[in-house]
Amino acid sequence: MKQFYFFVVLLVVSVGLGGCAETKILEEVGLTTLVGYDLAKEDGVESTAIIRQVGTELQSKVSIITAENATIQGTRAKVNRRAAEKLESGQLRGVLFGDEFAKKGIGHSIDTSLKNPAISEGMLLAVVEGDTKSLLEYEYPSIDEIGQHIHKLLDQNIKSEQVISSTLHEVSYDYYAVGRDIALPIIKRDEELVDISGIALFKKDKMVGTLLVDDSFYVKLSRDDYHNGTHELKVKGDELSSTLLKDPPDEISLVFDPIKTHRNLKLVDLKQPEFDMNISIQARILEIKDNINIGDAKSAEELEKAISKKLKSEISRVIAYCQEIGSDVFGYGEYYRSSVRNSELTEEKWREMYKEMKVNVNIDFTLIRSGVFE
Amino acid sequence: MFKRKSKSSSNENQASMDSEDAGEAVSVPTVGADFIRMVSDAVHHTADLVVKPIPPNLTLIYIDNLVDTVTLNKHILEELLEQPIESPENIVSILSVPQVKFAQKNRESVEAMMDGCVLIHVEGYAQVVLALIPTPESRQVSAPENESQVIGAQIAFNESLSRNVSLIRRYIKNPSLCKEDLEVGKQSKTSIAMLYIKDVASDQMVTTLRQRIADLQIDSVLDSSILEQLIDDNSLSIFPQMLLTERPDKVSAEILNGKIAVIVDGSALAIISPHSFIEFFQSQEDQNLRWQTATFLRLLRFGAVVLSVFLTPLYVAALTFHYEVIPQTLLVPLSESRALVPFPPLLEALLIELIIELLREAGVRLPTKVGQTIGIVGGIVIGTAAVQAGITSNILIIIVALGALSSFTTPSYMMGNVIRIIRFPLILLAGLWGFYGIMLGFCFILVHLLRQTSLGSPYMAPFYPPRLIDWRDSIVRLPLPFTFKRPTNTRPEDEDKYKPEPVNPEKNEQKVK
Numbered sequence: 066m067k068q069f070y071f072f073v074v075l076l077v078v079s080v081g082l083g084g085c086a087e088t089k090i091l092e093e094v095g096l097t098t099l100v101g102y103d104l105a106k107e108d109g110v111e112s113t114a115i116i117r118q119v120g121t122e123l124q125s126k127v128s129i130i131t132a133e134n135a136t137i138q139g140t141r142a143k144v145n146r147r148a149a150e151k152l153e154s155g156q157l158r159g160v161l162f163g164d165e166f167a168k169k170g171i172g173h174s175i176d177t178s179l180k181n182p183a184i185s186e187g188m189l190l191a192v193v194e195g196d197t198k199s200l201l202e203y204e205y206p207s208i209d210e211i212g213q214h215i216h217k218l219l220d221q222n223i224k225s226e227q228v229i230s231s232t233l234h235e236v237s238y239d240y241y242a243v244g245r246d247i248a249l250p251i252i253k254r255d256e257e258l259v260d261i262s263g264i265a266l267f268k269k270d271k272m273v274g275t276l277l278v279d280d281s282f283y284v285k286l287s288r289d290d291y292h293n294g295t296h297e298l299k300v301k302g303d304e305l306s307s308t309l310l311k312d313p314p315d316e317i318s319l320v321f322d323p324i325k326t327h328r329n330l331k332l333v334d335l336k337q338p339e340f341d342m343n344i345s346i347q348a349r350i351l352e353i354k355d356n357i358n359i360g361d362a363k364s365a366e367e368l369e370k371a372i373s374k375k376l377k378s379e380i381s382r383v384i385a386y387c388q389e390i391g392s393d394v395f396g397y398g399e400y401y402r403s404s405v406r407n408s409e410l411t412e413e414k415w416r417e418m419y420k421e422m423k424v425n426v427n428i429d430f431t432l433i434r435s436g437v438f439e
Numbered sequence: 440m441f442k443r444k445s446k447s448s449s450n451e452n453q454a455s456m457d458s459e460d461a462g463e464a465v466s467v468p469t470v471g472a473d474f475i476r477m478v479s480d481a482v483h484h485t486a487d488l489v490v491k492p493i494p495p496n497l498t499l500i501y502i503d504n505l506v507d508t509v510t511l512n513k514h515i516l517e518e519l520l521e522q523p524i525e526s527p528e529n530i531v532s533i534l535s536v537p538q539v540k541f542a543q544k545n546r547e548s549v550e551a552m553m554d555g556c557v558l559i560h561v562e563g564y565a566q567v568v569l570a571l572i573p574t575p576e577s578r579q580v581s582a583p584e585n586e587s588q589v590i591g592a593q594i595a596f597n598e599s600l601s602r603n604v605s606l607i608r609r610y611i612k613n614p615s616l617c618k619e620d621l622e623v624g625k626q627s628k629t630s631i632a633m634l635y636i637k638d639v640a641s642d643q644m645v646t647t648l649r650q651r652i653a654d655l656q657i658d659s660v661l662d663s664s665i666l667e668q669l670i671d672d673n674s675l676s677i678f679p680q681m682l683l684t685e686r687p688d689k690v691s692a693e694i695l696n697g698k699i700a701v702i703v704d705g706s707a708l709a710i711i712s713p714h715s716f717i718e719f720f721q722s723q724e725d726q727n728l729r730w731q732t733a734t735f736l737r738l739l740r741f742g743a744v745v746l747s748v749f750l751t752p753l754y755v756a757a758l759t760f761h762y763e764v765i766p767q768t769l770l771v772p773l774s775e776s777r778a779l780v781p782f783p784p785l786l787e788a789l790l791i792e793l794i795i796e797l798l799r800e801a802g803v804r805l806p807t808k809v810g811q812t813i814g815i816v817g818g819i820v821i822g823t824a825a826v827q828a829g830i831t832s833n834i835l836i837i838i839v840a841l842g843a844l845s846s847f848t849t850p851s852y853m854m855g856n857v858i859r860i861i862r863f864p865l866i867l868l869a870g871l872w873g874f875y876g877i878m879l880g881f882c883f884i885l886v887h888l889l890r891q892t893s894l895g896s897p898y899m900a901p902f903y904p905p906r907l908i909d910w911r912d913s914i915v916r917l918p919l920p921f922t923f924k925r926p927t928n929t930r931p932e933d934e935d936k937y938k939p940e941p942v943n944p945e946k947n948e949q950k951v952k
Binding site: 079080089090094119153158184185213 | 757758759
């Protein structure tokens with residue numbers, strides 16, 4: 066009987082306390098799908114939030130609310146005061162940073178996003194050329210909801226490996242790891258569309274440089290393995306031997322599709338530091354401007370050599386640029402730290418070493434399956 | 440209060456049993472008139488007691504409604520009138536009735552009369568002849584209605600104990616198939632048969648079950664489902680711990696697995712025990728189908744149980760607390776269909792679940808022809824109208840209907856009911872505490888299940904305690920060469936159903952050559 070009373074009391078208390086749980090009923094909250102941060106006056110933040118609300122006429126509306134304040138959370142409260150429904154960030158799919166804002170540092174933004182358990186680790190981050198407000202508030206004739214559109218745009222291009230992956234999970238890893246820096250895609254408004262224009266390179270949490278979107282292929286190639294996507298390359302005509310093509314033009318454009326790539330990094334010199342980076346690429350040619358018979362083993366080999374040479378120079382150029390601006394987006398520092406015992410690598414120490422670093426790039430390019438493609 | 444009541448009733452029991460004991464010792468009087476008086480006293484001069492003296496020395500006594508009059512006329516009266524009878528032994532030799540016995544005691548003869556015997560008393564002898572000719576009151580065996588199967592025997596038990604036992608004996612012709620007769624019910628005196636195979640079923644379990652039935656102090660057991668509640672391990676639990684089935688092939692298969700079957704006279708359901716939780720979701724058809732198909736169907740059924748129990752609570756929890764887990768593509772249709780609903784998700788879900796339960800209950804109670812109409816009217820009209828009127832969202836209707844449909848895939852009706860009912864507390868918990876509430880409810884159910892036993896054997900076998908060999912025939916069914924062992928939870932005296940044969944005998948033969 067005593068036990069029975071215990072359960073009755075437990076039941077009453079728990080049902081009573083059940084009312085204390087804060088409900089967030091789907092149609093009663095305003096779902097923020099995308100947020101953009103710009104630099105405001107006096108180092109403040111200007112947030113632009115895209116909010117999806119459910120209307121009574123069975124049609125969801127999208128509203129864009131902008132607010133300025135000193136901190137991100139401060140702007141959030143301010144935006145909330147202008148919204149009809151309580152704003153929740155659990156459906157947040159993307160965060161955009163204006164380039165001025167990114168140059169000032171995005172570390173605190175990554176930090177607050179990570180601390181909110183409702184925010185998905187799969188959320189995508191990107192930098193906007195110019196300010197986010199004008200990008201988001203522009204009325205695109207062919208885009209219904211800009212928030213979802215930008216997420217889909219980034220997601221699609223990341224999945225097909227056209228651009229560097231920038232989920233919150235990966236970005237926060239790059240941010241907190243010693244000897245690794247963030248790289249984010251850059252988007253901009255191109256007339257009536259949104260376009261991925263390049264990648265932003267960060268030093269710790271500050272944006273220090275940009276690369277063209279074509280160069281993101283090289284960054285990705287030297288960062289991790291590749292399974293997908295296509296790449297266009299221009300090979301100089303005089304790099305091809307005369308047996309392959311008589312009277313070669315100045316440049317030959319070709320498009321290849323890496324089927325499988327593998328990056329192998331090796332630390333050969335601890336002091337300086339010096340790395341051997343061997344990248345093996347198995348690819349097929351999708352399109353080649355001039356009439357070269359790839360089916361012929363000999364000419365295929367010639368072409369492989371030419372492409373390897375070109376790739377090597379491009380990758381070396383990208384690495385040199387990154388070294389110049391001091392952004393280690395490839396994660397050499399982390400490789401150094403993990404392969405040297407008791408290295409006790411610190412951020413500052415690596416920044417010094419990174420400037421002096423030498424990378425020997427070796428490309429092993431193989432053409433396979435040059436018959437069909439879809 | 441309860442205690443006092445039970446005490447007084449047990450006293451009464453004691454008293455009545457004493458007097459019965461006294462009656463039992465009295466032997467049959469030698470004088471015919473005394474015997475008639477004794478019998479009519481014993482049945483309190485009931486109106487349907489027939490006393491038929493056959494001069495010079497015979498007296499026939501029977502209850503009119505209990506004996507078959509055609510047999511009585513043809514095989515007893517005619518033969519007794521043909522020639523003079525000198526002794527009870529004489530009667531036995533001339534009667535062409537299969538079951539004839541002698542009785543020396545009053546009580547014994549009266550009880551036999553209640554079973555459908557004709558009492559034949561010969562003047563001057565202190566014993567009476569009992570000729571069993573009961574009225575053949577049982578319907579024909581028919582196809583199983585509640586546990587129908589596509590592949591397999593199309594026969595179900597009926598309400599006659601002897602017919603049901605004969606159905607099982609037809610499947611298992613082994614002389615070791617034991618039938619023990621028991622009687623329960625002070626008033627009803629219901630015959631109960633306990634069936635098992637000696638040297639296969641665990642002796643200990645047989646003893647336990649026999650003891651449980653024998654210990655019952657109850658006035659009547661009208662159906663095996665009542666007996667099941669009386670003898671199972673935890674009658675307070677919502678989960679049945681013994682299987683009720685109407686299929687003789689299922690009962691036979693389980694007896695062959697080393698289980699014990701109990702059949703109650705007047706009930707078309709047999710009790711099987713011990714029965715583990717997992718086995719409630721296995722159909723006899725799984726054995727009849729090929730193993731790949733059977734495995735698929737079993738997985739489908741287990742998936743359906745999970746779906747049935749958790750789908751609606753998940754909907755309620757996700758819409759009330761955890762909007763962030765809703766996939767982006769589902770966000771728009773979900774929020775749009777919810778936009779007009781005036782209730783919180785909890786009330787909405789409870790309402791629709793109750794409507795579905797109402798439809799089901801109405802369908803069961805109504806005659807078959809009307810039942811179908813009501814199903815259509817209720818399903819389509821209420822479903823569509825509710826959405827149009829804005830009481831509920833489209834997606835919830837789909838979820839609830841899916842949950843209800845899934846619960847009907849459970850082969851055991853008893854377990855199917857449980858699956859549908861435990862959803863309600865989970866919905867409530869989901870509405871109060873979201874996913875934490877569902878997890879709490881799930882843990883509570885799991886702990887409860889783990890604590891249950893069926894005839895002393897663990898209810899969650901073969902998963903807890905893990906019996907790896909039984910996993911071969913649990914949520915999957917491996918081909919027959921692998922499932923040669925009897926389930927360990929029956930603790931069989933003989934563990935192997937058959938010798939494990941090579942998987943592909945033909946191949947091996949070729950090798951030998």
